[in-house]
Amino acid sequence: MEDLYREIIIDRYKNPQYRGHLDPHDISFEDDNPLCGDHIEVTLRVDAEGRVSEARFDGKGCAISQASADLLIESIIGKSLEEVKKMTKQDLLDLLGIELGPVRLKCALLSLKVLKAGVYGLGEASDELVE
Amino acid sequence: MEDLYREIIIDRYKNPQYRGHLDPHDISFEDDNPLCGDHIEVTLRVDAEGRVSEARFDGKGCAISQASADLLIESIIGKSLEEVKKMTKQDLLDLLGIELGPVRLKCALLSLKVLKAGVYGLGEASDELVE
Amino acid sequence: MTLDTLRIRQDFPIFERQVRPGVPLVYLDSTATTQKPQSVLRAMDEFYRRSNANIHRGVHTLAEEATALYEAARQKVAAFIHAADARQVIFTRNASEAINLAAYAWGRAHLKAGDLILLTEMEHHSNLVPWQMLAAATGASLDFVPVTDDGLLDLDAYRSLLTRQPRLVAFTHMSNVLGTINPAAEMIRLAHAAGARTLVDAAQSVPHLPVDVQALDADFLAFSAHKMLGPTGIGVLYGKRDLLESMPPFLGGGDMIKTVHLRDFVPNELPHKFEAGTPAIAEAVGFGAAVDYLSALGMDAVAAHEREIIAYALERLEEIRGVRVFGPPAEQRGGVASFTLEGVHPHDVAQILDTFGIAVRAGHHCAQPLHEKFGIPATTRASFYVYSTKEEVDQLVEGLYRVKKIFG
Amino acid sequence: MTLDTLRIRQDFPIFERQVRPGVPLVYLDSTATTQKPQSVLRAMDEFYRRSNANIHRGVHTLAEEATALYEAARQKVAAFIHAADARQVIFTRNASEAINLAAYAWGRAHLKAGDLILLTEMEHHSNLVPWQMLAAATGASLDFVPVTDDGLLDLDAYRSLLTRQPRLVAFTHMSNVLGTINPAAEMIRLAHAAGARTLVDAAQSVPHLPVDVQALDADFLAFSAHKMLGPTGIGVLYGKRDLLESMPPFLGGGDMIKTVHLRDFVPNELPHKFEAGTPAIAEAVGFGAAVDYLSALGMDAVAAHEREIIAYALERLEEIRGVRVFGPPAEQRGGVASFTLEGVHPHDVAQILDTFGIAVRAGHHCAQPLHEKFGIPATTRASFYVYSTKEEVDQLVEGLYRVKKIFG
Ligand SMILES: Cc1ncc(COP(=O)(O)O)c(C=O)c1O
């Protein structure tokens, strides 16, 4: 019944594993969803081979936005930036393991949007990054 | 079946009894319905007691507008101007003896509107005259 | 309860629906849009099956029937708000378009740089953005009646803002977030005394309270059918006759004209002057049926029913630790309760409630400035209407306890 | 016949109706508005019975279903006109509002005194008055492509008018009086070569012909659902993406914003930027069903069917002494025939035909300047659609003989 809020989401929301801010960092980006006040910042360190060696997120907002950020950050450590650029909406939804309507999708995708905007070095996080 | 077009209407349309223009006259007025091009002019002569002694209409348009003008003019000869001012939509519909939808009602009422605007000495024929 | 909700609910086919198998619908989102009774759906369906035609210019039977039905709906709506004349009821798409109509046609003709438009901090975006756009276009300026911590308008501040001689005061009759019912008649009286015109955003009041535009003495008043049992796609701008007469047209096209030449036109009479093109005919027919339904219930009874429900809801919500309800006490509000639950984002609250079939709204409810004022990005909102029951309030409360447990 | 009208007519409940006892309906007024198939009525009814909710911001199941249905309808309409992207389809109330949207939001931002707007003499009031209003507001001037005696646009005159470098060419794709199908692709190509933007009034073409906005290369294109089997209360403005992006908003309110503060707002992305307030949700759903119905028939088949009917109608009408049909031969027109009958006013023609159950329109059909051009105040218009049959043409002709007899 509460499958929409799989235990992992509540768990990651309450006990995030990758919450924090890296200083120094190689990449950072932040953005928010003004509709509901969700806010996500990511900071990354990248090694000589162009792989994510360390990563953290910080922010506030609903369980979906925060848990998806935590799961996303976990999943990219060790990946190359090229691999991160290729990540899709579906990859993130697979991490979450739940289905989401259009409104909540925005919450879930905020972290991916922020991450990709940072990795691409864009000035602005556009919805098209996660379509 | 053709009750809407009672014989009298077709007859008066084809053979109007009061079509014409009085010169000289005491009262005259004209107006049109731009939607369908109906046009009616009335000219009246008024006697010393304030009664309509002679009356004519001229114009062009649909059978309803022209026949109703002819029947209306016939009905007012001999009436006092005060009586003409009191004439209502229903009086005219009684003369026509048919029921009309809102669009055709405008055709039917054009002559009454013109007549009353003339008798009241108004600058403009308003729909409120025949409500 | 004042209304026989058991009987009423049988008129609303949607309550037969289960949100998911075994999970009945608990619809607590009527402030966003209401459900529709059978009679409204039947009126529209019947229209399309029997009388569908374009209106006003047609001579044939269907066109005449359709015209008569459309204009009869206008009469019903006019009577419902006690308008002196049905010609003062302009059909628009929704309350938002109605406000824009006033802002474009009255505002651009009458306001100039330096003129003041007075709004309030509790306005819906639809009663903010059109005036922001008008201010940007004309150089007029905006000011705002503040909202107190209790969610009331600060009427002392209002009086002192009026000394700045605004040209227009535009305010909501009932807040869609706080539920606050503003003292509209008094506010209009004060505005008129200060020489201002008034526009009442009645999107939440006409559906929920007896509203008499003449008693209010409102200059303009806007509302939507879909928030009062009627269909989407139709709303109303009511206006005083002389005002509407003096305004230039807004949208140009078929039906709003008396005559057209290649280079100029003469506008039609009211109300047609402001209704360009084929209007929402079937929707007007449905709107008329909605007004009939509400009139049969009686708007006093509707308002009393909502007062009972909201009093009960406030009482029950306040017993939950961590719940904070915004807005005034039950006596001063309609059937809306917006709240936060400590430690849980409103989106999560709404989504978990949805798994129990409970439909509430989460977000800023198109009143972002009001939420900023209270220092929160979003609230969860439960709202009630003629078909709402105390059992549904209990279900909401039970749902909230379960949300707390999940996040506990 | 290309279409199986017998089967099609069974989909339209209104054909069960008798206008008066014993008098079946012969509906020849589809240019004004079309009748609706069962599937469209069912889609809307079903929406209200199962999924009715306000859209876009809701987290609950009904709101998500309603949002998905509304946006799916936009996708269907976009695919129907071959738009590159559904975001280019803005839902309005009708074609008239769509044209006004372009005139206000694009026109007021881009035109200035002395700029030329080029229209044609065969425009519907809805594609005249908005530009007259825009010209009055900006000081732009208007000129008109003349109509030939055959009811065609004078394309030589068009070419020479283009040398005056109009900023905008706005023209009807198909005349609602003459039936003339204008060479839109060619006209747009010429307009673009002359540096002008284009707006196509497609109120009569999208319902009756295959229309591909990308092949046409139209900058703006406007049409109404109610003229293509869909409900009243909804229409479309299609626009090129860059144009729509560059335009300021038109109506302000809920849903058309990204963020709102008391004194300013940030507009939302396309298409929402131009859809203020609660849209015509159920109507969009019905519109989607209408497009499905037409797509299943195939627009090539629809056009071929109408060509057959109009060819037959022109042939039969011309055999009646005293009938004068306006407009070009069947190959150059859609299913519309406007005519006069010597000695009988069009209103009388229409009213007598109505006594036989035949619904035609009489008047200037919202194209007064075109009627002035032909020196007549009004015509009688018979128009056809997917459910029209040759038998109905025969009934019209028989009816006209009876009119003649009555006035004979
Ligand atoms: C050519 C043309 N343009 C525009 C319109 C206006 O359509 P609507 O009344 O749906 O806005 C019509 C319909 O009457 C039309 O035939």
Ligand SMILES: Cc1ncc(COP(=O)(O)O)c(C=O)c1O
């Ligand atoms: C107070 C208030 N004003 C205006 C509106 C706008 O109504 P609509 O979306 O029907 O235009 C709403 C509804 O959301 C509202 O609650």
